[in-house]
Amino acid sequence: MSGRCGRKVWERDISGVTLFYGQGGDGLLTADAGVAVALGESVIRGYGLADGAVRWTVKVTDPEDARGDDAECAPEVASATGGTTRVVVTCGGYTEFRSAWLVTLDNATGKELNRRALPVESALSEALVISADPFTLLVRERDERGVAAALSYGGPNEADAEPVTIPLTADEEDLAVVTETTDVLSARPALRAVVSGSTLVVAAAEPGADRVERVSGYSLADGRRRWHADLGTTVVALAPAGRDRVAVLGDNQRLWTFAAGDGARIGEEDGTTLREVRWKVYSAAQLLKVGDRWIVVNANGDAYPPALAVSPR
Numbered sequence: 001m002s003g004r005c006g007r008k009v010w011e012r013d014i015s016g017v018t019l020f021y022g023q024g025g026d027g028l029l030t031a032d033a034g035v036a037v038a039l040g041e042s043v044i045r046g047y048g049l050a051d052g053a054v055r056w057t058v059k060v061t062d063p064e065d066a067r068g069d070d071a072e073c074a075p076e077v078a079s080a081t082g083g084t085t086r087v088v089v090t091c092g093g094y095t096e097f098r099s100a101w102l103v104t105l106d107n108a109t110g111k112e113l114n115r116r117a118l119p120v121e122s123a124l125s126e127a128l129v130i131s132a133d134p135f136t137l138l139v140r141e142r143d144e145r146g147v148a149a150a151l152s153y154g155g156p157n158e159a160d161a162e163p164v165t166i167p168l169t170a171d172e173e174d175l176a177v178v179t180e181t182t183d184v185l186s187a188r189p190a191l192r193a194v195v196s197g198s199t200l201v202v203a204a205a206e207p208g209a210d211r212v213e214r215v216s217g218y219s220l221a222d223g224r225r226r227w228h229a230d231l232g233t234t235v236v237a238l239a240p241a242g243r244d245r246v247a248v249l250g251d252n253q254r255l256w257t258f259a260a261g262d263g264a265r266i267g268e269e270d271g272t273t274l275r276e277v278r279w280k281v282y283s284a285a286q287l288l289k290v291g292d293r294w295i296v297v298n299a300n301g302d303a304y305p306p307a308l309a310v311s312p313r
Helices: none
Strands: 029-032 035-039 043-048 054-059 073-081 084-091 099-106 112-117 124-132 135-141 148-152 164-167 193-196 199-205 214-219 225-230 235-240 245-250 254-259 285-290 293-298 307-310
Touching (some): 029 084, 035 073, 043 073, 073 124, 084 124, 124 193, 193 245, 214 235, 245 293
Antiparallel strands (some): 029 035, 073 084, 084 099, 099 112, 148 164, 193 199, 199 214, 214 225, 285 293, 293 307
């Protein structure tokens, strides 16, 4: 797109990728260092951002399968930053799981820099990028006995480093990264999680509770919970709010700001009220900070306003 007039500069049709059930389309297309990276049925392509020309094409394969290029592998989700793109690749299809990989590509050339096996043993039902840097991935296996966790990785050159694992279900609480709703944003799912510095701040519920009324901070260095705060109302959305700060919007129209590292509350203990949003914010929403105002993007744009620009009182 042209930044001066908004006219379309180029267009490419991309087909063949099937989204995980209930997942938005975030991660099928990413861009960095002048290259747009798009996922196809069994290939990954890099396009020049300026002209749309194909810069490179990578066929995804399973290195542990003797069939090589004949192996049934597919790219599932990608995220680019710092001149590299990380892609989740699964092999084996729906019924014959063989392997799953995190592949790092050079954005300029498509060259594979490294790959590491994902710590799963069955097909994935969910894969979402929570953060590009530090790279943090939500993974859920189809097998209920398998992995359901946030995985945080080191730099792209740390090929042998094991990810820090933060389970979604634990004795002290259950993490609610994705909202439990059938409505999803076609461009991006509504996540109730933010990575700030070395901390994952995420919505959570007490074990067995029906309502998600807590936010917690987890260390990406060791996976331990650093802090938690019970809000007394359902958590609707989280968003970055400046250096080491995370904003949390509750169903009661209250907006809290926390220090990501230790959970200290910034400003009023009981938060502030967003003006004129009563009955206008859906349970699955995105929260964005623009200057001193907030933008709420509703997943359900039929019964609710698609987007609201609001200010705190």
